[in-house]
Amino acid sequence: MPSADERAYGHEWWPVSRANWHDLRTGLRSAALARKGYLRPPRGEGKIIWIKAGYRPESVNLACELLAALRAYRLDVRLVLTFERDYPDIIEPRVRGLRKIGLGYGPSDRPKAVKRVMERLDPFGLILVDTQPHPNLLQAAIQNHTHIIAFNTPPTDVEIEASFPVDHRQAEEWRIAARAQYLAEPADPFAVWAESQIDTTFRSLTAVGQDEVDIWWWHDDQYESQSEFIHKWRNASLAKQGILVVSGYPMIDKPNVADLRISQWQRDGLKTGTVLYVDDRRWFGAIASSANGGYINTSHRNIFWQALAGGSALRFGPSSRELCPQFPGMDNLYKQPKDVLEDWLVLSGEPLIARRQGDEARRYFWNERRRVQCATEIFLKRVFDW
Template sequence: MNHPSAKSWRDPFGSHRLGLWLADRHDRKNALMHRVAARWGWLKPMGERGKVVWIMAGPGRDSVRLAVELLRAIRARRLDIRLVLTYEHEYPEFLAFLDDCDKTGWGYAPCDHPAAIARVFERFEPFGVILVGTMPRPNLLAKLAGRAHLLGIDPPAAIDLAYERIYASNEAAAIQENLAPIADMKAILAEAQVDPNFKSLVNGNADRHLWWLHGASPGAADELAQALFRQAPQDVLFVSGERPQAEVISMSGWNREPPADGSVLWVDDHKWLPGIAAAVTAAHLARFDATVLWQAMAGGAALSRAPGMELPKAALAQAVTETTDVPALWLGYRAAPIAARNQADAARRLFWQERRQAEAVSRELVERVFEW
């Protein structure tokens, strides 16, 4: 299977000449010459000696975060190799964790033009390659074929590529060869021990329930808020994902004073999610997001999902209720708090089970690289 944007002229990491020319023009106009250089493969590993292990992250936030944590774990185990991380979108808050890593370089990925791919392989001469949450475009895919040391972490789709080992997060990948035990390493990234004072910060002296909605369309978020506040006008709703259409308080501008009854707070900064997960009575996923799923389960919220949403493992279904009527479910939890607590406890137990499995698989991955 080819990368979905491989032939698109809008892809700044593809091979379409018009798209690459437009990307170069944009970057030159904005004095981003380092992106132009990276696009055409003018990359160089840090340090002068040692095998090179190239870690490639995709465009997603989770992909880059997981790649950074993996790089740090490998660096802690092996000091002799040179490590390179490339990505398609820059997240400075994660890359800052690499500042204390010696013989480690990071930057934008090359495009998939044959000349760029040939150049970067000539300059890197990578001994090992690790793909994290990304699907190679056609020319890179061809270059990777037959490599002895090639690992796939959380591959987004099945592709015709012989991995040394695949570390998948979803049971749907079980048909692939060279598969490690299924475990989602993003569960390791969830903050499981959170300061409980966030709930007091939001509620002050008020006795009210907090709720969390993720991934709903703006209109659907507004409808849920209206239905909830008709029956529980004092409660507070957090919404992550798209901004609701109705009036909201943006978390990035929140003054940390208790919001008024019936307020909707839009979570426009991911740093608030651990605190929210630990403070709310329940959360609902209108759209699947693995990071949000594990954080909600770790935080101890009763969790529900939209009908038909597939979960990484079938066993999670017992703790992530399907519902078409979120307000009714939440109001039921208000009336029966023990039921909400039991549901939350079931989710938290499954989270810790997944986390332990992910930590074991992660150790196996790092040990494999150590043996290279």
């Protein structure tokens, strides 16, 4: 079922009207006008390629990357990027200095809004980026003989030129739908955005004044699992020679579960048995590359790929398997905290096994990066040939 954000840009009258009314009341007049199709093309000459992002930050991030890549590849066209939610911290640094571009909120899929925006932009190409494929817009684009490409987007109801799926599941959906003249191999752009250089500074900082400290990383989006695991880890032998780094569920209302938040840490040594909660995601790369082992149960692609990039021995939960079921490390899922603790005990005594498993994760990460690079090159070449 579509979320409220998606329905605000769909074809149903009431959700769209309600969103317009809300935006006008809260001072977002530009969003309301854009939702009605009142978009202006960028200044200058050249055909227009419209990059249409959704409401999630991942969608807008990917759209900005594609915009920058297209700007470098084709200087003769004007580029339009629309989104359904504004993320200035994502958009502004990436598009700064680019010429012949237009940015702003996008239209709904109401027939009048679609007609209005197609008349105003008259796009030569339409690129759907990690968003819902709106049927009225697609039909109008087909009638306008607009090139259509879907990037990390579910199957459409009309036949389009090419699809670049994010994973094997989406690729299979496109194969069954048979709506893409060209279907690329699945590739997840989040693998490209993960920090790839191994940085063990975190390990050296935590071990100040001690010979060696083991670092174990537990990431889970569910608080109940997280809290239970912390309790069991404190009573396990691993706590006598290591620290536990916890991330995932925000510990806003449960400050007593962890001993320290990483935002409060003064970069001094940590005593064994310490539970450190990560409330700043900028540390994920350093933690992933410093951990002796980790457990990752997340539905967020950026966290999943950052964990693999670190080269640590990892175990996964069901949410991670949903993201990447084909990864070899998904063969055995760990649903109980005691299972993870038992496995970490084995890894603590078998560093060669831990290193081999970490190397396997890192190789898979680099292979995914190469797949993304290949898909991007095919995408740019296709647009260049228009």
